[in-house]
Amino acid sequence: xxxxxxxxxxxxxxxxxESVLVNGAVFKTVSETVRAGSGRFDSYTPPPGTTSRSNSxxxxxxxxxxxxVELNMTPGIGPRAAAKILERFGSAEALYKxxxxxxxxxxxxxxxxxxxxxxxxLPRAEAEITTVKKLCGEILLLDDGVYPSxxxxxxxxxxxxxVKGAWKDxxxxxxxxxxGSRRCSTYGQNSAIMLARxxxxxxxxVISGFARGIDxxxxxxxxxxxxxxVAVLGTGIDEVYPRDHKKLAAEILxxxxxxxxxxxxxxxxxxxxxxxRNRIISGLSLGVVVVEAAENSGSLITARLAMEQNREVFAxxxxxxxxxxxxxxxxxxxxxxxxxxxxxxxxxxxxxxxxATLLPPPFSDKGNERSLPEKLSLLPGGLSGNETSILKLLxxxxxxxxxxxxxxxxxxxxxxxxxxxxxxMRELIRALPGKCFVRKM
Amino acid sequence: xxxxxxxxxxxxxxxxxESVLVNGAVFKTVSETVRAGSGRFDSYTPPPGTTSRSNSxxxxxxxxxxxxVELNMTPGIGPRAAAKILERFGSAEALYKxxxxxxxxxxxxxxxxxxxxxxxxLPRAEAEITTVKKLCGEILLLDDGVYPSxxxxxxxxxxxxxVKGAWKDxxxxxxxxxxGSRRCSTYGQNSAIMLARxxxxxxxxVISGFARGIDxxxxxxxxxxxxxxVAVLGTGIDEVYPRDHKKLAAEILxxxxxxxxxxxxxxxxxxxxxxxRNRIISGLSLGVVVVEAAENSGSLITARLAMEQNREVFAxxxxxxxxxxxxxxxxxxxxxxxxxxxxxxxxxxxxxxxxATLLPPPFSDKGNERSLPEKLSLLPGGLSGNETSILKLLxxxxxxxxxxxxxxxxxxxxxxxxxxxxxxMRELIRALPGKCFVRKM
Numbered sequence: 001x002x003x004x005x006x007x008x009x010x011x012x013x014x015x016x017x018e019s020v021l022v023n024g025a026v027f028k029t030v031s032e033t034v035r036a037g038s039g040r041f042d043s044y045t046p047p048p049g050t051t052s053r054s055n056s057x058x059x060x061x062x063x064x065x066x067x068x069v070e071l072n073m074t075p076g077i078g079p080r081a082a083a084k085i086l087e088r089f090g091s092a093e094a095l096y097k098x099x100x101x102x103x104x105x106x107x108x109x110x111x112x113x114x115x116x117x118x119x120x121x122l123p124r125a126e127a128e129i130t131t132v133k134k135l136c137g138e139i140l141l142l143d144d145g146v147y148p149s150x151x152x153x154x155x156x157x158x159x160x161x162x163v164k165g166a167w168k169d170x171x172x173x174x175x176x177x178x179x180g181s182r183r184c185s186t187y188g189q190n191s192a193i194m195l196a197r198x199x200x201x202x203x204x205x206v207i208s209g210f211a212r213g214i215d216x217x218x219x220x221x222x223x224x225x226x227x228x229x230v231a232v233l234g235t236g237i238d239e240v241y242p243r244d245h246k247k248l249a250a251e252i253l254x255x256x257x258x259x260x261x262x263x264x265x266x267x268x269x270x271x272x273x274x275x276x277r278n279r280i281i282s283g284l285s286l287g288v289v290v291v292e293a294a295e296n297s298g299s300l301i302t303a304r305l306a307m308e309q310n311r312e313v314f315a316x317x318x319x320x321x322x323x324x325x326x327x328x329x330x331x332x333x334x335x336x337x338x339x340x341x342x343x344x345x346x347x348x349x350x351x352x353x354x355x356a357t358l359l360p361p362p363f364s365d366k367g368n369e370r371s372l373p374e375k376l377s378l379l380p381g382g383l384s385g386n387e388t389s390i391l392k393l394l395x396x397x398x399x400x401x402x403x404x405x406x407x408x409x410x411x412x413x414x415x416x417x418x419x420x421x422x423x424x425m426r427e428l429i430r431a432l433p434g435k436c437f438v439r440k441m
Numbered sequence: 442x443x444x445x446x447x448x449x450x451x452x453x454x455x456x457x458x459e460s461v462l463v464n465g466a467v468f469k470t471v472s473e474t475v476r477a478g479s480g481r482f483d484s485y486t487p488p489p490g491t492t493s494r495s496n497s498x499x500x501x502x503x504x505x506x507x508x509x510v511e512l513n514m515t516p517g518i519g520p521r522a523a524a525k526i527l528e529r530f531g532s533a534e535a536l537y538k539x540x541x542x543x544x545x546x547x548x549x550x551x552x553x554x555x556x557x558x559x560x561x562x563l564p565r566a567e568a569e570i571t572t573v574k575k576l577c578g579e580i581l582l583l584d585d586g587v588y589p590s591x592x593x594x595x596x597x598x599x600x601x602x603x604v605k606g607a608w609k610d611x612x613x614x615x616x617x618x619x620x621g622s623r624r625c626s627t628y629g630q631n632s633a634i635m636l637a638r639x640x641x642x643x644x645x646x647v648i649s650g651f652a653r654g655i656d657x658x659x660x661x662x663x664x665x666x667x668x669x670x671v672a673v674l675g676t677g678i679d680e681v682y683p684r685d686h687k688k689l690a691a692e693i694l695x696x697x698x699x700x701x702x703x704x705x706x707x708x709x710x711x712x713x714x715x716x717x718r719n720r721i722i723s724g725l726s727l728g729v730v731v732v733e734a735a736e737n738s739g740s741l742i743t744a745r746l747a748m749e750q751n752r753e754v755f756a757x758x759x760x761x762x763x764x765x766x767x768x769x770x771x772x773x774x775x776x777x778x779x780x781x782x783x784x785x786x787x788x789x790x791x792x793x794x795x796x797a798t799l800l801p802p803p804f805s806d807k808g809n810e811r812s813l814p815e816k817l818s819l820l821p822g823g824l825s826g827n828e829t830s831i832l833k834l835l836x837x838x839x840x841x842x843x844x845x846x847x848x849x850x851x852x853x854x855x856x857x858x859x860x861x862x863x864x865x866m867r868e869l870i871r872a873l874p875g876k877c878f879v880r881k882m
Contacts (some may be wrong), residue, residue: 006549078853080545080847080853080854112558156852158855172762187762189760189764191760191761272853275853275855275856275858275859276855278855279855295866296863298859300862300866301855301858301859301862303781304858304859304861304862305855305858308858308876315760317758317759317760317761317766317770317773317780318758318759318760318761319628319758319759319760319766320632320757320758320759320781320782320783321628321631321632325758325760326782328778329758329782330760330782330866332780333779333780333781333782334865334866338774339758339773339774339780340760340761340774341761341767341770341771341774343778369816389611401636411523412519412713412716413521413596414598414716414717414719414720414742414746415716417716417745417746418716418739418741420744420745421742422737422743424775425736425741425771425775435749437607
């Protein structure tokens with residue numbers, strides 16, 4: 001489809017300017033607000049002269065973080081409205097000093113205006129910060145200097161992020177989202193486990209949405225591979241949903257993983273929140289793999305959002321007669337998603353400097369590292385006679401034309417073509433334009 | 442991969458010249474030879490003064506066709522060697538007047554030279570022509586004016602083609618090859634039947650290789666759809682292989698289909714011949730659909746040859762855990778094959794004037810013509826509320842930007858994105874660059 005962030009930038013002149021980022025204006029105002037400190041409440045010292053309309057009884061909680069948390073939990077204020085507010089007022093603090101008339105100019109929902117003016121949620125925000133601390137969680141703010149940089153780049157990053165566990169270690173590694181339908185087939189589950197395990201074994205952090213089905217399989221696969229995984233929740237980080245995933249949540253945290261959510265504590269699982277969760281999954285990731293998705297699956301929206309975020313989108317193909325694969329096949333056919341047969345197909349699309357850190361050193365574990373066709377027992381082990389003949393004729397430094405190969409091998413054209421195809425599939429040679437071939441290094 | 446016939450043309454300067462066709466030199470000399478008549482033996486009048494080294498006792502068989510049939514049945518003379526011969530001697534007739542020294546200069550296999558000099562196969566060629574007539578078959582020559590033009594365009598067309606049945610009616614329609622592994626899964630078989638049936642119902646001739654598995658399913662599907670199908674054999678047209686396909690062969694002929702082979706009568710099924718058959722399948726077709734293919738499947742070679750012949754290549758995806766789909770998934774991932782979920786995906790890639798003849802008129806059979814997701818019972822029938830809202834905001838003549846849609850619909854971005862995706866998948870709208878959308882006509 002090719003609609004990327006770059007297109008998107010051109011199309012939001014209202015946020016305008018020469019800013020590097022999509023919502024540069026927002027970032028600028030937020031930066032001005034929070035430049036005095038890191039913004040994380042456990043390390044924050046309030047700048048001198050900070051004032052607030054309310055008379056908070058809590059000591060040690062910076063007003064700024066409290067105001068953001070309060071804004072974030074206000075019903076009717078999503079990331080887009082929050083961006084509007086910050087563009088207009090420059091900070092959450094300034095917002096809470098604004099008059100009703102000023103707020104009404106922004107066309108916010110009337111209930112939201114009432115809530116903000118009355119500072120109804122202030123006590124809850126203060127309590128929230130204490131509770132998060134008790135839960136051993138943290139609250140990140142959009143421009144606090146530790147907020148995940150890849151997520152900051154997206155069009156509408158959450159202004160507040162609740163995190164728990166070793167989130168920083170996880171997100172410092174290459175991250176790949178692995179998502180799919182809640183109702184999935186055994187095939188989909190196995191594929192998710194296989195890919196997540198193979199990626200996690202190579203140091204990739206597997207990001208998923210903690211839902212039943214493919215998401216759970218992805219987290220499980222990463223744990224099976226001895227790797228790290230981050231669960232992005234559509235609920236508060238204190239809510240485990242579905243309930244029977246309690247053990248999975250505990251295991252993710254125990255094994256160096258993390259939980260992440262933009263939603264206040266106690267937020268129940270409501271379906272309207274899941275698309276917001278999905279854009280965090282892709283926002284945190286270099287690319288997103290959709291393993292199974294029916295026609296109306298939320299995973300397709302994740303894929304679309306990921307493309308808009310300029311992330312690589314991968315999809316696992318499946319039988320055209322399976323409704324669970326309709327969406328993934330569609331993504332490959334019509335939306336430019338890369339087809340994935342094995343983890344290498346994902347690695348191949350990552351930036352080279354990142355891919356290089358993933359790939360196991362050549363010949364290091366030749367015994368275990370078998371290609372997919374080998375795993376599927378399709379390969380007789382070695383090369384055919386014709387393949388050997390053709391490979392011998394090829395050099396890695398100068399391309400040979402197919403006619404030369406036909407003449408030199410004295411084989412019929414179809415045999416030479418077949419041998420070249422076999423060698424290509426084993427990734428031993430590379431085809432160049434004009435029917436020329438070289439050996440790979 | 443992008444290596445097309447156009448590349449190939451540049452790479453065969455030895456056949457050179459400014460000719461439009463790859464093997465222009467061959468065509469030129471053949472044309473000179475056969476310009477006197479159509480070349481088909483049942484309507485051929487020998488040009489005056491035709492002579493031959495042999496003393497044929499048969500009357501009514503033109504020497505030219507006999508010489509070509511004889512050349513075609515000479516062991517060691519494939520299409521490439523035949524092209525060399527014709528380039529050097531200008532005609533099969535002249536070849537048979539050549540000296541041993543002249544033949545040896547061509548570096549033909551010594552046995553072939555012996556056979557040609559001794560005219561060993563002349564009696565068999567004469568008998569062959571009579572037998573083909575008795576079998577109600579025909580023999581086509583490369584430049585007889587009725588030889589299938591799409592096949593003539595390929596790099597190494599067979600110099601002689603044995604045909605049986607309504608080959609002309611079949612090949613005058615749009616032709617699509619549907620091929621795949623002999624050892625296939627039930628999924629592959631069903632997919633082949635479905636696609637072949639759907640194509641045949643719309644007037645497409647389904648071409649396949651008469652093998653067990655996917656090929657047989659493709660022929661069967663076309664017959665089920667009440668359409669026409671052409672079996673390209675790797676044996677002589679008098680040999681039915683596999684034996685248990687006798688009924689299938691009879692049905693293909695009864696129902697207006699045809700059998701085609703480049704091999705002399707009595708040629709047994711030997712695996713070396715199958716690649717030559719495969720290139721006829723793709724040569725006769727606008728495009729080739731690979732339904733299932735394991736890693737070393739001949740169908741992958743067919744796909745490669747089809748690409749070299751500048752034909753569209755399609756592949757049906759399948760589960761990554763199925764060895765039968767390894768090859769088709771690979772073709773999509775690495776070789777530029779178009780993913781096929783349904784017959785429309787094939788039609789969409791054909792030249793518009795041909796596709797227009799295939800597509801049923803819009804709304805004509807709305808009741809039966811259900812989309813794949815509808816067939817898979819994924820659709821609730823109509824559009825969701827959000828989809829309806831967004832569709833109402835879109836016009837078919839002027840693109841709307843997503844921001845405008847968000848503002849006008851008052852829906853959150855993820856909901857708008859989801860609705861747009863749903864509408865795109867139903868092919869009701871089209872996405873344009875820069876996150877703009879229009880309604881389809």
